[in-house]
Amino acid sequence: MKTKFVSLVVAGMCAAAPAMADLVIPNLSYRTGAYAPGGIPYADGFNDYFALLNARDGGIGGEKVSVPECETAYNTEKGVECYEATKGLGSLVYNPLSTGITYQLIPKALVDRIPLYTPGYGRTSAANGKVFEWVFNYPANYWDGASVAIKYLLDENGGSLQGKKIALIYHNSAYGKEPIRTLQDLAVKHGFQFVEMPVDHPGQEQKSQWLQIRRDKPDYVLMWGWGVMNAVAVQEAANINYPMENFIGVWWSGSENDVIPAGAGADGYKSLAMHGTGMDYPLYADLKQYVYDAGNASGNGDQVGSVLYSRGVYAAVVIAEAVRKAQELAGTSAINAVQMRDGLEALEITEERMEELGLPNFGQPFAASCVDHGGPGAAMLQQWDATAKKWNLISGFIAPDQDVLEPLIVADSEAFAAEAGITQRCN
Amino acid sequence: MLYREAGDFKTTYSDDSQTFPIRFDRMGYYVTLLIAFGVIPLVINDYWANAVFVPFLIYAIAALGLNILVGYAGQLSLGTGGFMAVGAYSVYKLMTAFPGMPVLIDVLLAGAITALVGVLFGLPSLRIKGFYLAVATLAAQFFLVWLFNKVPWFYNYSASGMITVPQGKMLGVYVTGAQTTASAKYLFCLIILVLLAVVARNLTRGTVGRKWMAIRDMDIAAEIIGVNPLTAKLSAFAVSSFFIGVAGALFFAVYLGAAEVTEAFSIQKSFLILFMVIIGGLGSIFGSFAGAAFLVLLPVLLKNVLVGQFGWPTDLAAHLELMIVGALIVGFLIAEPHGMAQLWRLAKEKLRLWPFPH
Numbered sequence: 001m002k003t004k005f006v007s008l009v010v011a012g013m014c015a016a017a018p019a020m021a022d023l024v025i026p027n028l029s030y031r032t033g034a035y036a037p038g039g040i041p042y043a044d045g046f047n048d049y050f051a052l053l054n055a056r057d058g059g060i061g062g063e064k065v066s067v068p069e070c071e072t073a074y075n076t077e078k079g080v081e082c083y084e085a086t087k088g089l090g091s092l093v094y095n096p097l098s099t100g101i102t103y104q105l106i107p108k109a110l111v112d113r114i115p116l117y118t119p120g121y122g123r124t125s126a127a128n129g130k131v132f133e134w135v136f137n138y139p140a141n142y143w144d145g146a147s148v149a150i151k152y153l154l155d156e157n158g159g160s161l162q163g164k165k166i167a168l169i170y171h172n173s174a175y176g177k178e179p180i181r182t183l184q185d186l187a188v189k190h191g192f193q194f195v196e197m198p199v200d201h202p203g204q205e206q207k208s209q210w211l212q213i214r215r216d217k218p219d220y221v222l223m224w225g226w227g228v229m230n231a232v233a234v235q236e237a238a239n240i241n242y243p244m245e246n247f248i249g250v251w252w253s254g255s256e257n258d259v260i261p262a263g264a265g266a267d268g269y270k271s272l273a274m275h276g277t278g279m280d281y282p283l284y285a286d287l288k289q290y291v292y293d294a295g296n297a298s299g300n301g302d303q304v305g306s307v308l309y310s311r312g313v314y315a316a317v318v319i320a321e322a323v324r325k326a327q328e329l330a331g332t333s334a335i336n337a338v339q340m341r342d343g344l345e346a347l348e349i350t351e352e353r354m355e356e357l358g359l360p361n362f363g364q365p366f367a368a369s370c371v372d373h374g375g376p377g378a379a380m381l382q383q384w385d386a387t388a389k390k391w392n393l394i395s396g397f398i399a400p401d402q403d404v405l406e407p408l409i410v411a412d413s414e415a416f417a418a419e420a421g422i423t424q425r426c427n
Numbered sequence: 428m429l430y431r432e433a434g435d436f437k438t439t440y441s442d443d444s445q446t447f448p449i450r451f452d453r454m455g456y457y458v459t460l461l462i463a464f465g466v467i468p469l470v471i472n473d474y475w476a477n478a479v480f481v482p483f484l485i486y487a488i489a490a491l492g493l494n495i496l497v498g499y500a501g502q503l504s505l506g507t508g509g510f511m512a513v514g515a516y517s518v519y520k521l522m523t524a525f526p527g528m529p530v531l532i533d534v535l536l537a538g539a540i541t542a543l544v545g546v547l548f549g550l551p552s553l554r555i556k557g558f559y560l561a562v563a564t565l566a567a568q569f570f571l572v573w574l575f576n577k578v579p580w581f582y583n584y585s586a587s588g589m590i591t592v593p594q595g596k597m598l599g600v601y602v603t604g605a606q607t608t609a610s611a612k613y614l615f616c617l618i619i620l621v622l623l624a625v626v627a628r629n630l631t632r633g634t635v636g637r638k639w640m641a642i643r644d645m646d647i648a649a650e651i652i653g654v655n656p657l658t659a660k661l662s663a664f665a666v667s668s669f670f671i672g673v674a675g676a677l678f679f680a681v682y683l684g685a686a687e688v689t690e691a692f693s694i695q696k697s698f699l700i701l702f703m704v705i706i707g708g709l710g711s712i713f714g715s716f717a718g719a720a721f722l723v724l725l726p727v728l729l730k731n732v733l734v735g736q737f738g739w740p741t742d743l744a745a746h747l748e749l750m751i752v753g754a755l756i757v758g759f760l761i762a763e764p765h766g767m768a769q770l771w772r773l774a775k776e777k778l779r780l781w782p783f784p785h
Contacts, residue, residue: 029741031740031741031742031745032742032745032746036742040742069741070734070741071730071734071741071742071744071745073745075690076683076685076686076690076691077482077683077691080477080478080682080683081477081478081727081730084473084474084477084478085474085478087473088472088473088474099587100589100685100687100690103587103589103591103685103687104683104684104685106591106685107591107604107605107684107685108605108684110605111605111606112605123587124586125586172576172689173588173687173689173690174587174588174589174687175587177586177587177588178586178587180586181586198576200689201689201690201693299740299742412586415585416591419523419591419593420591420593420594421594
């Protein structure tokens with residue numbers, strides 16, 4: 001029995017190696033399971049941008065980009081399998097869109113010498129390039145998000161949150177727990193009361209948490225949710241008539257898929273946004289011409305222009321720019337993963353460059369360095385308009401409170417360095 | 428013709444009571460061991476180790492453990508995921524507390540700790556059985572996962588609640604952490620599996636196993652003929668939890684490298700391993716291996732065939748994979764309710780008569 005299976009697997013594997021392209025950027029996506037509502041648009045955006053580069057420019061620097069996709073279902077075991085299956089193809093960079101998988105890949109990336117790019121998720125302290133040579137999470141991370149949300153609330157309350165009660169409803173996993181330490185420190189600094197409310201995977205069962213919210217009446221509710229948990233939370237908040245304008249999600253809890261199911265009840269719900277959204281950018285004309293109309297849109301093509309689609313595009317834009325930078329530094333267009341890391345570390349994205357790319361006022365300008373793998377960390381706020389079915393930006397970029405974040409990042413990354421026996425760089 | 432007892436003369440009692448009394452079986456066993464130890468480590472690469480062999484070996488250990496409890500002692504348990512988590516968190520605490528210790532000792536100690544926890548949660552089995560016991564062990568599953576998620580001491584106060592395995596060595600070779608080679612991972616798990624499988628096989632053939640089976644078949648009758656239900660049931664829980672704890676420790680330390688309890692050791696894990704045991708065959712050592720192979724390798728194989736060979740979209744392939752595996756499980760259980768081990772037994776019966784059936 002066993003031998004038969006093994007021989008079949010061998011046969012499968014031999015045939016599995018896809019055609020080798022010059023620049024391999026795997027897309028570890030999830031289009032199935034409880035997190036598919038988030039995974040599908042992101043994967044589509046990521047694929048479509050590279051499809052555009054291939055169709056319009058013939059790739060990057062004359063090299064075609066190949067984006068082999070591998071289904072992880074947001075599951076760490078499948079994530080390992082996908083990583084191992086694709087790393088032999090000469091992969092340049094990994095973007096697994098899962099904090100759990102990121103934690104697994106961080107030590108592997110170090111040994112295999114393949115960079116990880118985890119924009120807006122993953123291990124926050126990877127922002128410290130002194131310790132995390134192979135991991136990049138610019139332009140913003142979870143702790144930035146937590147700080148931006150509190151800063152926004154400070155502005156709303158005339159600079160003081162003294163005596164207010166702020167609840168965090170979070171996915172009870174590495175992802176959801178990330179902002180807690182920051183929020184605890186911020187609570188001490190600004191004198192608000194902080195309440196934690198975990199929601200277990202997959203997040204469909206939240207009755208007790210919202211009952212508690214109805215009883216305790218926190219002034220504000222922050223949410224670190226993902227997948228079906230978001231839509232359920234918005235629905236529950238609407239059910240208990242919680243004032244939606246006091247309910248703020250992180251950028252992973254602010255897509256159309258999260259609010260549309262709650263209908264009119266979701267009106268006024270806010271979320272962080274680390275980039276613009278919608279199709280009012282010149283880039284979409286090219287995407288339409290070269291990708292959608294050519295019938296090469298990824299997936300069903302029905303996610304175009306949504307928040308998470310835009311985020312997938314944004315991640316692809318940053319990776320493509322880093323590839324360009326790496327090609328420039330290496331003096332060759334066929335770069336390898338080590339050169340890709342150099343490109344990521346030397347990457348600078350200015351507003352002019354974003355405009356050239358057809359994405360004016362889409363993301364914040366940033367420049368990475370040996371020390372700084374985390375970027376400026378600013379984010380905007382957006383609010384859902386249920387009648388127009390549209391997210392409206394309601395603030396400019398708000399910078400996080402680096403005084404609080406800096407020591408936390410240093411402490412956490414140094415703990416990792418001590419555990420993993422890493423000597424710090426960039427001295 | 429080849430597979431037969433005839434002509435295989437046994438002249439000593441130990442010959443007569445050996446594990447594989449038929450020569451052909453014995454040869455097969457030695458050849459399998461030879462390939463597993465002598466050939467695979469030389470050719471294995473990262474993909475084969477991390478996606479195929481290491482998970483198979485670890486799940487086989489877990490299935491062996493659960494089979495002892497469910498298959499041999501007849502105590503239904505849904506707490507496997509929780510007990511694996513005990514193994515994983517024990518090995519993590521041991522490795523971070525005593526960095527220089529050889530990993531094998533950490534893993535065995537983790538198994539021992541899990542055995543203690545298993546005995547504790549096995550106590551209700553003295554009063555309740557069947558589905559009621561399943562519910563009691565289900566409580567263990569939820570309680571343990573909650574505990575490891577709630578108490579920061581277990582994950583060394585890390586910000587995210589993730590545990591990440593430190594680099595660990597065995598005889599000067601890395602066996603945990605990112606620097607581990609594919610063959611070291613594979614061999615480490617294989618050695619533990621072979622040792623535990625030999626132990627399991629001999630336990631189940633001896634007095635202890637016979638007591639378990641007596642309890643399984645009819646506990647009152649067993650008690651009347653002098654089997655102490657207290658020791659029999661608790662020893663089954665202890666041995667089973669030891670195996671499962673070792674599997675959990677390896678699952679976290681060697682295979683995943685980093686884990687969070689809600690995702691890696693959820694109720695799904697308990698069901699997955701229970702399905703392995705049921706599909707493989709209750710009360711069979713071979714069945715544990717067959718069940719683990721079926722449920723670990725088949726999805727990987729299907730994925731590689733559907734996505735790699737046919738080039739289908741990954742989501743379609745993932746959905747089809749679930750449907751195919753599900754259909755095969757149902758089909759298998761209808762065709763042979765006693766699992767793959769029974770199919771194997773029937774095949775051997777037929778082989779004995781081949782090519783001249785009555």
